[in-house]
Amino acid sequence: MKSKVSNPQFYIYMNLQKQIAAYITSQPEPKRNDIQELHSIILQVMPACKLWFLDGKDDKGKTVSNPNIGYGSYTIQYADGTTREFYQIGLSANTTGISVYILGIKDKKYLAQTYGGKIGKAIVTGYCIKFKILKDINIDILQAAIQYGVEATNKG
Numbered sequence: 001m002k003s004k005v006s007n008p009q010f011y012i013y014m015n016l017q018k019q020i021a022a023y024i025t026s027q028p029e030p031k032r033n034d035i036q037e038l039h040s041i042i043l044q045v046m047p048a049c050k051l052w053f054l055d056g057k058d059d060k061g062k063t064v065s066n067p068n069i070g071y072g073s074y075t076i077q078y079a080d081g082t083t084r085e086f087y088q089i090g091l092s093a094n095t096t097g098i099s100v101y102i103l104g105i106k107d108k109k110y111l112a113q114t115y116g117g118k119i120g121k122a123i124v125t126g127y128c129i130k131f132k133i134l135k136d137i138n139i140d141i142l143q144a145a146i147q148y149g150v151e152a153t154n155k156g
Contacts, residue, residue, distance in 0.1 A: 019053040020069050027093050034098060034134040038091055041139065042071050045146050049073070052087045066099075068092035074104050074153040088153045089146055097132035100142065102149035115145045 024035050043049070052070030056063050070087025077083050090101030102111060108126030116124040121136035123129075129145060131137050 016051055016053055019055075020051065023053065023067055023069065030133060031093055031098065035091065035093060037134060038098065038100065039069065041143060042089055042091065042146060045143055046071050046089065046150060050087070066092045066094050068099075068101070072150060072153070076104070088150055094130070097130060098134070099128050099130045100146070101128050102145055103127055104153035105149055106152070110148075111145060114148075115141055119145070 020039070024032060024039065026032075027035055049072040054065070054068050054070065056065045056067040058064045069091045070089070071091070072088030073085055074088050075083050076086050086103065088103055090099075090103065092099045092101070105111065105127060111126060111129065112124040115129070116122075118138060119129065119141045120131070120138050122131040129137075129142065
């Protein structure tokens with residue numbers, strides 16, 4: 001007798017896992033291996049987090065960004081008072097390398113000032129750490145930046 005899983009969230013979660021795995025495996029080497037390693041690192045920092053996958057397309061199917069994997073959840077508060085749930089940490093391949101997005105940090109100079117000089121060969125902006133390959137950066141510093149971002153958005 002076959003058992004049925006009656007929880008629709010289970011199917012959504014499994015589909016999400018497949019999308020993330022397909023995205024990672026679609027990357028050329030060595031980027032594929034780097035993204036897989038970063039995916040594992042982020043999940044170590046955020047073991048029970050909500051996962052997201054954005055394919056980079058808008059409602060009309062037009063490409064508006066690179067596809068990306070999201071981790072965690074926080075509420076964005078817009079100037080007009082509206083809110084939206086979004087991920088705390090993002091991971092995306094781009095034409096020149098990899099971007100790690102650390103969202104929700106109020107002080108837009110904090111990442112660059114705190115981690116920019118220590119992380120290695122990376123461009124650090126108000127919410128993004130961009131680098132060519134994983135071995136160009138200090139992974140411990142990246143983990144510290146991710147941890148900071150998670151804690152900052154968890155505080156609200």
